[in-house]
Amino acid sequence: MGGMQPAGANIGTRLAEALRDAGRTALIALGLFLPLVGFETITDISNVLVLTTRWPLLFTLVGSIAAVRFIYLLVLAPRLERGALRLPPRASATAAGILRNWFIPFAVAFVIVYPALVVLAVGFGGAVRWIDNFGIQILIYVMLGWGLNIVVGLAGLLDLGYVAFYAVGAYSYALLAKTFGLSFWILLPLAGTLASFWGILLGFPVLRLRGDYLAIVTLAFGEIIRLILINWVPVTNGYAGIGSIPRPTLFGIPFTAADNGFAAVFGLEFSPLYRVLFLYYVILALALVTCFFNVRLRRLPIGRAWEALREDEIACRSLGINTTNTKLTAFAMGAMFAGFAGSFFAARQGFISPESFTFLESATILSIVVLGGMGSQIGVAIAAVVMIGGTEIMRQLGFLKQIFGPTFDPTQYRMLLFGLAMVAIMRWRPRGLIATRAPSVFLKQRRDISVDLVAEGRG
Amino acid sequence: MTARDGSTVLRVEHLTMRFGGLVAVDDLSFEVQRGTITALIGPNGAGKTTVFNCITGFYRPTEGRLALQRGDPAVWQGLEALTDGGARGVVRPGGALFLLERMPDYLVAQQARVARTFQNIRLFAGMTVLENLLVAQHNPLMLASGYTVLGLLGLPPYAAAERAALDKARHWLERFNLLDRADDPAGELPYGAQRRLEIARAMCTDPVLLCLDEPAAGLNPRESAELNELLLIIRDECAISMLLIEHDMSVVMNISDHVVVLDYGVKIADGAPEAVRNDPKVIGAYLGVADEEVARVEAEVGL
Numbered sequence: 001m002g003g004m005q006p007a008g009a010n011i012g013t014r015l016a017e018a019l020r021d022a023g024r025t026a027l028i029a030l031g032l033f034l035p036l037v038g039f040e041t042i043t044d045i046s047n048v049l050v051l052t053t054r055w056p057l058l059f060t061l062v063g064s065i066a067a068v069r070f071i072y073l074l075v076l077a078p079r080l081e082r083g084a085l086r087l088p089p090r091a092s093a094t095a096a097g098i099l100r101n102w103f104i105p106f107a108v109a110f111v112i113v114y115p116a117l118v119v120l121a122v123g124f125g126g127a128v129r130w131i132d133n134f135g136i137q138i139l140i141y142v143m144l145g146w147g148l149n150i151v152v153g154l155a156g157l158l159d160l161g162y163v164a165f166y167a168v169g170a171y172s173y174a175l176l177a178k179t180f181g182l183s184f185w186i187l188l189p190l191a192g193t194l195a196s197f198w199g200i201l202l203g204f205p206v207l208r209l210r211g212d213y214l215a216i217v218t219l220a221f222g223e224i225i226r227l228i229l230i231n232w233v234p235v236t237n238g239y240a241g242i243g244s245i246p247r248p249t250l251f252g253i254p255f256t257a258a259d260n261g262f263a264a265v266f267g268l269e270f271s272p273l274y275r276v277l278f279l280y281y282v283i284l285a286l287a288l289v290t291c292f293f294n295v296r297l298r299r300l301p302i303g304r305a306w307e308a309l310r311e312d313e314i315a316c317r318s319l320g321i322n323t324t325n326t327k328l329t330a331f332a333m334g335a336m337f338a339g340f341a342g343s344f345f346a347a348r349q350g351f352i353s354p355e356s357f358t359f360l361e362s363a364t365i366l367s368i369v370v371l372g373g374m375g376s377q378i379g380v381a382i383a384a385v386v387m388i389g390g391t392e393i394m395r396q397l398g399f400l401k402q403i404f405g406p407t408f409d410p411t412q413y414r415m416l417l418f419g420l421a422m423v424a425i426m427r428w429r430p431r432g433l434i435a436t437r438a439p440s441v442f443l444k445q446r447r448d449i450s451v452d453l454v455a456e457g458r459g
Numbered sequence: 460m461t462a463r464d465g466s467t468v469l470r471v472e473h474l475t476m477r478f479g480g481l482v483a484v485d486d487l488s489f490e491v492q493r494g495t496i497t498a499l500i501g502p503n504g505a506g507k508t509t510v511f512n513c514i515t516g517f518y519r520p521t522e523g524r525l526a527l528q529r530g531d532p533a534v535w536q537g538l539e540a541l542t543d544g545g546a547r548g549v550v551r552p553g554g555a556l557f558l559l560e561r562m563p564d565y566l567v568a569q570q571a572r573v574a575r576t577f578q579n580i581r582l583f584a585g586m587t588v589l590e591n592l593l594v595a596q597h598n599p600l601m602l603a604s605g606y607t608v609l610g611l612l613g614l615p616p617y618a619a620a621e622r623a624a625l626d627k628a629r630h631w632l633e634r635f636n637l638l639d640r641a642d643d644p645a646g647e648l649p650y651g652a653q654r655r656l657e658i659a660r661a662m663c664t665d666p667v668l669l670c671l672d673e674p675a676a677g678l679n680p681r682e683s684a685e686l687n688e689l690l691l692i693i694r695d696e697c698a699i700s701m702l703l704i705e706h707d708m709s710v711v712m713n714i715s716d717h718v719v720v721l722d723y724g725v726k727i728a729d730g731a732p733e734a735v736r737n738d739p740k741v742i743g744a745y746l747g748v749a750d751e752e753v754a755r756v757e758a759e760v761g762l
Contacts, residue, residue, distance in 0.1 A: 293611070300617075301593075301600040302607045304586075308594040311583035318515065318577070319595045319664055320569030329607075439587045443629065443641040447587075453646035454585030 018073035026066035033061055104378065111139075111284060115277055128276050133395070135280050136348060138388045140341055143287040145368040145380040146294050147337030152366065153375035154303060155330035156310025156456060158215040161202070161222025162365050165195040165335035167229060167357035169342020174242045174352055175235065184248035184347050188340060195339025196332040198225075203331035207324055222362050229354040241353025248347045250278060279348050286344060290337050294377060297333070299440045306330050307375075307440075311455045364388075367418075371425055373432025374456065382433055390417070466532035468493045468700045469514070469668055474523035476509050476724075483509040485724040487523075491668065491717075496694055496701045498711045498732075501721035502744055507704045508578060510721070511670050513560070514702070515575045516567035520560050527571050529667040530554025569598055574666035576657045578673050578704075584646030588637055588656055591645050592628035595663035600624055631659040635689065651682045655689075662693065669693075671703040675710045683707060687714045712736065720744065 038058040044050050118130045144166065151159045172191040176182055182190075206217050229236045236242070247255065255262045255275035262278075263270040297303040305326045308316050316323055346352050368387055372379030394417075397410040429435060436448035469491040476484040484506040491497045499507050512518040514525055524542060528534055531553035541549055541556060548557035548570065557571040567573050583591050593600070601607075603620030632638040635655040640648060645656060654674060661669055674690070675683040691714055693699055705711050711718060711732065718735040720728040722744040728735045735741055 296611055297607070300604050300607055300611065301597050302604075304590060304594050305597050305601075307586060307590075308583050308597075311585055312581050314517075315577070315581040315583065316594070317517075317564045318568055318575050318581075319597060319660070320565050321594070321597050322565050322569075437585060439590055439642065441589055441593060441625070442587065443589055443625075443638075445642055447642050449585055449587065449644040451585070453644045 014074065018070050021073055022066045022070035025069040026062050029062045029065045030058075033058055037061060107378075107381070108288075111135075115280055119273075124271060124273060128273050131273075131276050131280050133392045134389060136276070136283055137392060138385055139280075139283040139287050140345060141365065141368060141388045142381050142384040143283065143290050143341045144338060144365045145372065145384050146287070146290045146377065147334050147341065148365050148369050149334075149375065149377070149380050150294065150297070150306070150337075151330050151334035152369050153380075154298065154310065155306040155327065157327065157330060158211070158218070159331075159334070160215050160219035160359075160362055160366065161225070162218075162334070162338060163357045163359070163361040164202070164222040164225035165199055165338035166342040166345070166361065167225055167354075168195045168198050168335075169339030170346040170352050170356070171229065171236060171242070171342075172339070173343035173346040174245045177246045177347075178242065178244075181246070184246070184343070188343050191343035192336040192339040195342065196336035199331040199333075199335025200328050202335075203328040207327055219359070219362075222357075222359060226354050226357050229357065236354075239353060239355075241351060241355070242346075243351045245346050245350050245352065247275070247350060248279070248282065279344075283344055283348075286340055290340075291377060293333075293337075302326070302329060304440060367422065371422065371432055373429075373434035373436075373451070375437055375454075376432065376434035379432055379434030386421075387418070390414075390421075464493060464532070466493050466528075467491065467535070468528060469702070470524075470526045470528075471510075471514070472524045472526075474510065474513060474525065475521050476506070476513055476518060477521045483724050484513070484520075484721075487721070487724070487726050489719045489726065489729055491700050491702055493700050494694060494698050495716040496690065496703065496714055497717045497719060498715035499702060499704050499719050499721065500706070500711055504723075505721040506724040507721055508672060509724075511575065511672055511702075511704060514567075515573055515670060516559060516562050516564035523560065525559040526556060527559055527573060527668060528554060528556045529572065568664060572665060572667040573670060574661035574664045574668070575670040576654075576661055576672055576674060578676065580653050580657055582645040582653055582657060582660070585644060587642050588632070588645050588648070589625075589628055589641045591656060591660050592631060592663045593624055595660045596624045596627065627663060631662050634662075634692075635659040651678050654678060655686070658689075662697075666699060669699055669701045671701060671705075673704050673706060675705060675707040678707075680709075683710055686710070690714055 038054060040052050040054055041049050042052060114135055115127070115131050118135075119127045122130060144162070148159065148162050151157050151162070169191040172194045173184070173187045176187050176190065177184070202218065202221050206214050209217055230238055232238075249255070250262060253260070253262050253265055255272075255278060257270045258264070261270065262268075262274050268274070298307075305316065305321050308319075308321070309323060309326055309330075313323055316326070345356075349356075364387065368383045369380055371387070372381070372383035391411075391414055394410045394414050400410055401408050425432070431451040435451045437451060437454050438448055439446060467490045471490070472488050474484055474487040475482065487506075487510065489497075499510060501507055509518065513520045513523075526535075526538055531551075534549065534551055534554040534556040537549055537556055541558060546558075547561045547566070548555060555571075557567075559567055559571060559573070562571065568575075583594060586594070600617075600620055603609075604617045609617055629638065629641075632641055635658065637648075637652060637656060637659065640652065645653065648656060654677070658669075658671065658674060661671075671690075675686055678686060687710055690701065690703075694701060703710075703715070715732055718728070718730065718732050719726060720735055720738070720741050727740045727744055728738045730738075
């Protein structure tokens with residue numbers, strides 16, 4: 001409204017309008033926060049609920065909301081309308097080119113030397129926390145993101161129950177390792193196979209579903225798996241979960257303080273760091289294998305068929321592509337990598353329970369894929385670092401308690417910050433961080449395709 | 460295989476398609492001769508696209524037989540035996556015969572090798588022109604990549620197959636004058652080029668019968684003249700039979716060898732373009748009848 005008027009000519013009207021709008025905003029905020037913030041019930045000494053009021057807090061809140069709205073309308077909005085804050089339209093294409101040329105080798109080199117850097121920076125004792133919480137945790141999600149990327153990013157099938165396959169992988173490893181005493185390296189491919197079998201099983205009923213309906217059924221599938229894990233107590237031990245899962249060994253050498261343990265065999269002083277280092281490089285190798293598969297598959301006929309399926313299913317069928325098989329392989333491939341990640345997760349934790357496989361996990365993995373830019377390997381990796389690394393950093397911010405008081409818990413603001421980040425991304429980069437698609441083959445010159453042309457897939 | 464030996468490549472018999480109470484196609488029979496262009500014309504809503512969807516397996520016809528043959532015409536003799544048996548088709552060393560009404564859409568394209576284009580263009584807009592043509596060669600490439608296993612390992616047979624596929628794509632791009640745009644996203648091409656690309660993509664599947672649904676729609680006169688020329692060259696060089704739906708009479712009359720006219724799902728004329736053009740029933744269907752004939756026509760339909 002304000003932007004249509006000549007700038008500066010009628011500051012007065014603009015001021016009045018901003019004041020009116022700020023007043024309205026204040027009223028809405030008052031209505032909202034009066035019951036939420038204005039009143040508080042506390043239990044007094046005699047254990048009776050007493051209603052108290054928090055007027056100062058309420059009015060500060062409402063006042064600041066109105067002030068922010070007023071300033072936004074008066075200062076920021078005209079500037080936004082003039083396009084002063086808009087991003088240059090072609091920036092993404094060149095950015096992707098730069099990323100490809102120097103970022104990837106740098107990133108791979110960095111993750112390989114990361115444990116050494118950590119040990120140098122914080123010493124032997126503190127390194128475990130940094131490698132485990134940041135390195136391993138992030139790499140698990142990078143791997144899950146890349147796995148889901150096949151289903152959502154390439155084939156365009158919205159899967160909200162991806163965590164189910166992660167759970168299948170984890171429980172496969174835990175149960176088979178405890179029951180039959182098989183080693184991690186035998187069970188890793190087995191867990192992947194079992195998970196991809198479940199992927200096909202999910203694939204069959206949802207073949208005819210598209211878009212929202214597909215999303216709902218996959219969501220339900222994720223819940224079914226979780227409920228089975230909770231209720232099939234004789235096998236899964238229900239809520240109590242499965243503990244003391246065998247840890248992976250290095251060619252049979254366990255990472256324990258025992259005489260045949262890793263430290264003793266190599267004549268080193270025992271430290272839990274060795275196991276963490278070993279796990280770090282295992283998950284790094286697994287993630288790189290996932291990446292290699294993803295990159296390779298995209299250039300093979302099956303990968304092109306997945307992308308074609310996302311673009312136009314009817315055209316695919318008119319070209320003789322069996323869309324049933326193509327969808328099922330996408331589900332199976334995606335599930336397989338989740339199975340690998342799941343069995344690694346079980347081996348790393350040593351304890352698993354249905355709590356680890358809630359819908360929130362599916363949502364996290366999916367948001368990593370969406371934030372990263374569907375179909376983009378680098379984008380997904382960056383999004384995983386930001387999302388999971390962000391969570392972990394929140395846990396490390398204990399010093400903030402000295403500023404905000406002892407009751408301040410930074411982790412409780414995690415979801416709030418994620419929500420804000422997601423709203424911001426959806427506002428400015430609706431198709432994710434990396435908003436270009438690199439063609440899988442070219443005759444003369446590889447030119448990135450703007451995602452405005454790429455379909456998101458309707459299942 | 461000679462381009463035109465007078466043999467039939469597609470035989471449509473008593474094709475009927477009902478959607479609930481609506482009879483979209485009613486007892487339609489016609490034949491497509493090898494190496495010729497057959498045009499399917501008729502006013503809007505006559506059931507032309509429905510016929511296409513039945514032939515290409517997107518619809519399963521309510522009644523009728525759709526037989527497609529390739530290679531040695533002698534396999535036609537096995538038609539009755541094939542119909543009585545439950546099989547979808549017979550493949551002999553010399554030739555093959557398929558009953559299209561028994562096959563799902565992707566098998567019609569994959570085995571019977573019927574390729575099609577769509578009235579509202581269906582390209583893979585976010586993929587490059589070249590990628591579009593490679594997706595069309597999915598089945599041979601899939602076989603060469605050992606159903607992905609050999610391809611993942613990067614073994615040489617797949618590399619050779621991919622090179623061959625790229626060569627074929629380049630050939631058709633040159634043919635359709637799209638080589639300069641090979642690395643551009645298909646969605647960025649101008650409309651006329653998108654039409655050409657869709658035909659090029661269909662040609663990459665090595666079809667026996669090419670079904671074109673309004674290939675000249677939205678083209679300017681120069682583009683549509685170029686398209687005519689191109690379709691004639693394809694017909695003569697590649698020994699391909701074509702079935703096309705078209706509203707642009709300049710295309711229909713200039714390039715088709717045979718015209719079938721539909722009106723309200725019923726065939727009202729079938730013959731050479733010249734004969735069809737002068738057929739009073741066809742003129743009536745398109746333009747209505749002359750004033751002096753109204754009384755007679757009304758009497759005929761019982762008004």
